[in-house]
Amino acid sequence: MQVTPASPGCLAGIRVLDLTQFEAGTTCTEALAWMGADIAKVEPPRGEAGRTGFGDAYYFMMYNANKRSITVNLKSDRGLALVKEMVKQADVFTENFAPGAVERLGLGYDVVSAINPGIIYAQVKGFGDGSPYEKGLSFDPIAQAAGGSMSITGERDGRPVKPGPTIGDTGTGMLMAFSIVSALFERARTGKGRLLQVAMQDSVMHYSRGGFITQARTGKAAPRRPAANNPPGGIFPCKPGGPNDYVYLLTSRANPEHWPRLLKLIGREDLIGDPRYDTPDARLKREAEVDEFVASWTRERTKHEAMAQLSAVGVPAGAVLDTQELVDEPSFYERGILQTMVHGERKMAMPTWPVRFDGVPTEVKSAPLLGEHTAEVLADWLGLDTAAVAALRQDGIV
Amino acid sequence: MQVTPASPGCLAGIRVLDLTQFEAGTTCTEALAWMGADIAKVEPPRGEAGRTGFGDAYYFMMYNANKRSITVNLKSDRGLALVKEMVKQADVFTENFAPGAVERLGLGYDVVSAINPGIIYAQVKGFGDGSPYEKGLSFDPIAQAAGGSMSITGERDGRPVKPGPTIGDTGTGMLMAFSIVSALFERARTGKGRLLQVAMQDSVMHYSRGGFITQARTGKAAPRRPAANNPPGGIFPCKPGGPNDYVYLLTSRANPEHWPRLLKLIGREDLIGDPRYDTPDARLKREAEVDEFVASWTRERTKHEAMAQLSAVGVPAGAVLDTQELVDEPSFYERGILQTMVHGERKMAMPTWPVRFDGVPTEVKSAPLLGEHTAEVLADWLGLDTAAVAALRQDGIV
Numbered sequence: 099m100q101v102t103p104a105s106p107g108c109l110a111g112i113r114v115l116d117l118t119q120f121e122a123g124t125t126c127t128e129a130l131a132w133m134g135a136d137i138a139k140v141e142p143p144r145g146e147a148g149r150t151g152f153g154d155a156y157y158f159m160m161y162n163a164n165k166r167s168i169t170v171n172l173k174s175d176r177g178l179a180l181v182k183e184m185v186k187q188a189d190v191f192t193e194n195f196a197p198g199a200v201e202r203l204g205l206g207y208d209v210v211s212a213i214n215p216g217i218i219y220a221q222v223k224g225f226g227d228g229s230p231y232e233k234g235l236s237f238d239p240i241a242q243a244a245g246g247s248m249s250i251t252g253e254r255d256g257r258p259v260k261p262g263p264t265i266g267d268t269g270t271g272m273l274m275a276f277s278i279v280s281a282l283f284e285r286a287r288t289g290k291g292r293l294l295q296v297a298m299q300d301s302v303m304h305y306s307r308g309g310f311i312t313q314a315r316t317g318k319a320a321p322r323r324p325a326a327n328n329p330p331g332g333i334f335p336c337k338p339g340g341p342n343d344y345v346y347l348l349t350s351r352a353n354p355e356h357w358p359r360l361l362k363l364i365g366r367e368d369l370i371g372d373p374r375y376d377t378p379d380a381r382l383k384r385e386a387e388v389d390e391f392v393a394s395w396t397r398e399r400t401k402h403e404a405m406a407q408l409s410a411v412g413v414p415a416g417a418v419l420d421t422q423e424l425v426d427e428p429s430f431y432e433r434g435i436l437q438t439m440v441h442g443e444r445k446m447a448m449p450t451w452p453v454r455f456d457g458v459p460t461e462v463k464s465a466p467l468l469g470e471h472t473a474e475v476l477a478d479w480l481g482l483d484t485a486a487v488a489a490l491r492q493d494g495i496v
Numbered sequence: 497m498q499v500t501p502a503s504p505g506c507l508a509g510i511r512v513l514d515l516t517q518f519e520a521g522t523t524c525t526e527a528l529a530w531m532g533a534d535i536a537k538v539e540p541p542r543g544e545a546g547r548t549g550f551g552d553a554y555y556f557m558m559y560n561a562n563k564r565s566i567t568v569n570l571k572s573d574r575g576l577a578l579v580k581e582m583v584k585q586a587d588v589f590t591e592n593f594a595p596g597a598v599e600r601l602g603l604g605y606d607v608v609s610a611i612n613p614g615i616i617y618a619q620v621k622g623f624g625d626g627s628p629y630e631k632g633l634s635f636d637p638i639a640q641a642a643g644g645s646m647s648i649t650g651e652r653d654g655r656p657v658k659p660g661p662t663i664g665d666t667g668t669g670m671l672m673a674f675s676i677v678s679a680l681f682e683r684a685r686t687g688k689g690r691l692l693q694v695a696m697q698d699s700v701m702h703y704s705r706g707g708f709i710t711q712a713r714t715g716k717a718a719p720r721r722p723a724a725n726n727p728p729g730g731i732f733p734c735k736p737g738g739p740n741d742y743v744y745l746l747t748s749r750a751n752p753e754h755w756p757r758l759l760k761l762i763g764r765e766d767l768i769g770d771p772r773y774d775t776p777d778a779r780l781k782r783e784a785e786v787d788e789f790v791a792s793w794t795r796e797r798t799k800h801e802a803m804a805q806l807s808a809v810g811v812p813a814g815a816v817l818d819t820q821e822l823v824d825e826p827s828f829y830e831r832g833i834l835q836t837m838v839h840g841e842r843k844m845a846m847p848t849w850p851v852r853f854d855g856v857p858t859e860v861k862s863a864p865l866l867g868e869h870t871a872e873v874l875a876d877w878l879g880l881d882t883a884a885v886a887a888l889r890q891d892g893i894v
Contacts, residue, residue: 106690108682120750133678151750156712160705224812226852228831234807236814239729243744243814244803246822248731250660251649258731258742258816259722261659262648263703269667276674277851280531283681284506292504293854299814300833300850305661307558307847309819314554314844319740319818324657331637333646333656342717344656346641352518352549405642409632414622416634416641416697418656420717421707424644433626435698446712449705452698453675454624456691 103434103462105164106455109135112282113479115181115188116165117205119146121238121264122222122298123194124161125271130190130278131164132451132460138188138475139165140181142172143494145468159441159465160448167466168475169496172203176495180480181205185213187479189285190278194222197233207293216291218281220274226297236298241266245302250309252322259322270301328378329385330360333418334396336404342423345396345404347415351378356413363411364395434459441465472496501832501860503562504853507533510680511877513579513586514563515603517544519636519662520620520696521592522559523669528588528676529562530849530858536586536873537563538579540570541892543866557839557863558846565864566873567894570601574893578878579603583611585877587683588676592620595631605691614689616679618672624695634696639664643700648707650720657720668699726776727783728758731816732794734802740821743794743802745813749776758811762793832857839863870894 112135116127131137139162144150149158171177182205185191191210193200200206200221207219224236231244239260242248247266252259263269274296281292303310309320325332331348349356358370369391375381381388396404401417408415419427425447430436439448441464451460476482476496490496510533514525529535537560542548547556569575580603583589589608591598598604598619605617622634629642637658640646645664650657661667672694679690701708707718723730729746747754756768767789773779779786794802799815806813817825823845828834837846839862849858874880874894888894 106678106682108678129674147750151748153749154713156709160709226831226833229827231803231807234803235810235812237746237748237812239744239746240812240814243731243742243816246817246819247659247661248742248744248816249740249818252657253651253654256651256654258740259650259657260731260744261645261661261663262707262718262720263645263659263661263663263667263700264706265659265661265663265667265703268703268705269661269663269670272667272670272674273849273851276527276670276677277849277853279674279677279681280504280506281853283677283684284504286681286684294851295855296851297833300847302661303822303833303847304850305663305666306819307666308662309660310823310845310847311554311558313819313823314842315552319820320660322660333641333658342647342656344641344646346637346646346658348635348637350549350635351551352545405629405632409629412633414633414635414638416638418641418646419644420647421644421704421711422717424701425708425711429627433624435624435695435701444712447708449698449701449708451671451675452702453671453692453694455675455679457693 100432101434101458103437103450103459105132105134105461107134109133109279112136112189113187114138114190114192115184116140117193117195117200119194120148121161121267122270123192124148125268126220126222126274126278127165127192128161128163129272129275129451137165138184138479139167139466141167141169141468143169149468155441155444156446159439159444159446162465163439163448164463165466166471166475167469168472169469171495174495176493178204180490180495182213183480185210185217188214188217189282190218190220192220196235197223211291214291216285216289218278218285218292218294220278220294222270222274222296222298224298226300229297229299236266238264238266241298241302245299246306246309247302250306250320250322253324254322256322265305266298266302269305270296270298273301273304329381329388330392332389334393336396336399336401342418342420343401344418345401345415346418347392347408347413349413359411360413363407363413364391366391437462439464442467498830499832499856501835501848501857503530503532503859505532507531507677510534510587511585512536512588512590513582514538515591515593515598517592518546519559519665520668521590522546523666524618524620524672524676525563525590526559526561527670527673527849535563536582536877537565537864539565539567539866541567547866553839553842554844557837557842557844560863561837561846562861563864564869564873565867566870567867569893572893574891576602578888578893580611581878583608583615586612586615587680588616588618590618594633595621609689612689614683614687616676616683616690616692618676618692620668620672620694620696622696624698627695627697634664636662636664639696639700643697644704644707645700648704648718648720651722652720654720663703664696664700667703668694668696671699671702727779727786728790730787732791734794734797734799740816740818741799742816743799743813744816745790745806745811747811754811757809758790761805761809761811762789764789835860837862840865
C-alpha cells in the first residue's frame with residue numbers, strides 16, 4: 099500500500115504570524131502548518147537561532163516544515179510597523195522569546211490585541227508567571243529537570259537521567275497547538291480573541307502524570323522505574339548483544355491472560371497456574387527468578403524475532419529500535435510516516451504528522467530557506483507589489 | 497496571586513462518544529473535556545480496565561477528569577442499539593481498543609459513519625496499518641521501545657532506559673486531540689466527517705525527532721546522551737546528596753554568552769576568553785575538566801540554591817524536582833496548575849491542563865464514579881425519561 103501524502107487542509111485560510119524560535123514554539127506552528135494553516139515565520143535578517151545556532155540545517159528543517167519564511171528587521175521602526183500591519187491580517191500570533199523580550203520588542207499582548215482584538219496570542223515560556231523561577235531561561239532539559247521527568251527516569255539505583263524525547267520542547271508545542279485550535283474553534287462562533295500562555299515546566303508535569311499517580315498512591319516521591327512494577331516486565335537482552343539489542347515486554351496487571359500466554363510461548367507450561375507465580379504480587383516476590391525465565395528465552399533470539407513471536411501470541415512486546423533501524427524500515431515510507439525532506443542541498447528522513455486523515459498521511463514540504471517567501475507573504479498578506487518590497491529590501495527593513 | 501480555575505469553554509456543545517480505556521485514548525478525551533466538550537464515557541458495567549485494573553482509583557482519576565460516565569452492556573443487542581442512537585447525537589467518536597475489537601463490537605468506521613456521516617471517528621492503535629506489527633498489542637513502554645525513545649535515553653554507556661513520562665500514551669493522546677479539534681474546525685465549515693488514525697509507535701517517533709536530527713547529521717543511530725553535546729551541560733550533583741539532589745544546567749551552542757556568565761558566577765573570571773575553553777568545540781576536548789569546574793561549585797550548594805543563582809545570571813538551569821517536591825510547592829496551587837481532585841473518599845494532587853486562557857487555569861472536576869451519569873446522559877443526549885432508564889437498568893442493559 100503506497101499512499102500519496104497530502105495536507106488534510108483543516109486549517110486552510112488561517113494565518114499565523116509566527117515569531118517562534120528553537121523548538122517549543124516552532125513545533126507548535128509546524129503542527130498548524132501541517133493542518134494547512136498559512137505560517138508566516140518572521141525571522142531577523144540573520145535567521146532565527148534554531149536556523150543559525152547548530153552549524154547545519156537539520157534542526158531547523160525538522161521543526162519548520164511547511165512554513166513560509168519572511169525576514170523583517172524588528173529593531174527598525176518601519177520593520178515593526180510592517181509586522182503590526184501583519185497583525186491586522188493574522189488569526190494567530192505566536193512567540194517563545196525569553197521572558198520580557200516580546201514586550202521589549204513592542205509586540206506584547208496589550209499592543210497586539212489593541213490592533214486586532216480577535217487575535218489568538220500564544221506565548222511559551224520556561225516557567226509560569228508567579229513561579230519562583232518566572233524570569234529564568236529555559237531549554238528542553240531545564241524544563242525536564244524542573245518538571246519532574248528526570249526524577250522518574252533512569253536505572254533503579256542510578257542518578258536521574260534526561261529522557262531523550264524533547265518533552266519540554268515538542269511536548270509543550272503540542273499542548274499549545276491544541277489550545278490554539280480550540281480557541282480558533284470558539285472564535286469562529288464568538289469572534290473573541292484569547293491570550294494563551296504555557297510554561298514548559300508545567301507541560302513536562304503533564305506528560306509525567308504517571309509519577310503523580312504513584313505519589314498519590316504511596317505518599318512518597320515516585321521512584322525511577324525502568325521496568326513495570328509487575329514482573330516480568332521491562333527490558334530483556336537479545337542476540338547479538340549490541341547496544342540496542344533488547345526487547346521490552348510486559349504482562350499487564352490489568353490483563354492477567356498475558357502471563358499464561360507468555361509461559362506457553364517460552365515452553366514453561368508447567369508453571370501455568372502455579373501459585374508461586376500466578377499473581378502479580380506473587381511474581382513480585384520472585385522477581386529475579388521470573389525475569390530469568392524470560393531472559394533465558396530472549397537471549398536466544400534477536401529482538402525482531404522476540405517481538406514477532408511475543409506479539410503473535412498476544413503478549414505486548416517492542417523491540418528497542420534505534421534511529422538507524424527506523425529510517426531503514428521500508429514500511430514507514432510505504433505508509434508515508436517517514437518522508438524525505440529536501441532543503442537546499444540537504445536531504446533528511448523526516449517523520450511526518452503521525453495522525454492519518456481518511457487514511458492519508460500529511461505531506462512534508464520543505465522548511466523554508468531564510469527569507470524565501472518575503473515578497474510572496476507581503477503580497478498575500480498586505481498586497482505589497484514588487485516595487486514596494488524592493489524598496490523595503492533596499493532600506494534593510496526586510 | 498490566587499486565581500479561580502474555570503473551563504475555557506472553547507468546545508462547549510461538542511459531544512464526544514468516548515469508548516477509550518487506559519491512557520492513550522483517555523488523555524485525548526480528557527483534553528477535550530477540559531476545553532468544555534461533553535464527554536460521555538461509555539464503560540462496560542464492570543468499569544473500563546483503567547478503572548478496575550490497578551487496585552485503586554488514582555490511575556483512573558488522573559486521566560478521566562471532567563468526564564461523565566455511562567455504563568452500557570455492549571454485548572447485548574439493546575445496549576449496542578442504544579450506543580448507535582448516541583452515535584447520531586455525537587460530534588466525535590473515540591476508541592483505543594486492541595486491533596479489530598471495535599469492529600467486532602459492531603462499531604467500526606463503516607457502521608458509525610453510515611449512521612452519522614458528519615462524525616469525527618478517532619482511533620488509537622499501537623502500530624499502523626501496513627506496519628509489520630499492525631496486529632500487535634501495545635502499551636506505553638512497547639511504543640517507547642519500538643518508536644525509538646528508549647534507544648536515545650540512558651547513561652552514555654548503559655543499556656536503553658524507558659523514559660518515565662508516558663510519551664507513548666499521553667503523548668499520543670495529545671496528537672490525536674489536536675487532530676480532532678482541527679477536524680472539528682474544518683467540519684464547522686464543511687459538515688464533513690473524518691476518519692483519524694494514529695499509531696503509538698509513530699507518535700513516539702514524533703517526540704523523538706531530535707534523534708532523527710542526529711541521525712541525519714551523522715548517518716548513524718543517535719546515541720544515548722544524558723548531557724548536552726556542548727560542555728558544560730548536563731546533570732551536576734548538589735548538597736546534601738539525596739537521590740534527586742542534582743541540578744541540570746547548560747550552555748547553549750546557539751547562545752555563546754552563557755559560558756562567560758557561568759564563569760563569572762563560579763568565580764572563574766580568569767578563564768573568560770581563554771582559548772582552551774572559549775568555544776564549544778574547545779570545551780568538548782576538555783569535557784571532564786570543564787565539568788569539574790562546575791561540579792566543584794554545585795556540590796557546595798543545594799539544587800535550589802544552584803538553580804536560583806544560575807537563573808539569576810542568565811544561565812539556563814533546573815533543579816531536578818521529584819513528585820514530592822512538586823506537590824509540596826505552594827506556587828503551583830496559587831497559580832492553579834496543581835489542584836486537588838476529590839473522588840469518593842480519595843484526594844489527589846493533580847496537574848491541570850497547563851495552558852492558561854486569559855490568565856485563568858482550567859478547572860479540574862472529579863473523574864466520574866462508575867455509571868454516575870448514566871441517567872443524566874441518556875436524558876441529555878437521547879431524551880430518555882426516568883422510567884425508560886429504569887427499564888434499561890432492570891434489564892441489565894445500562
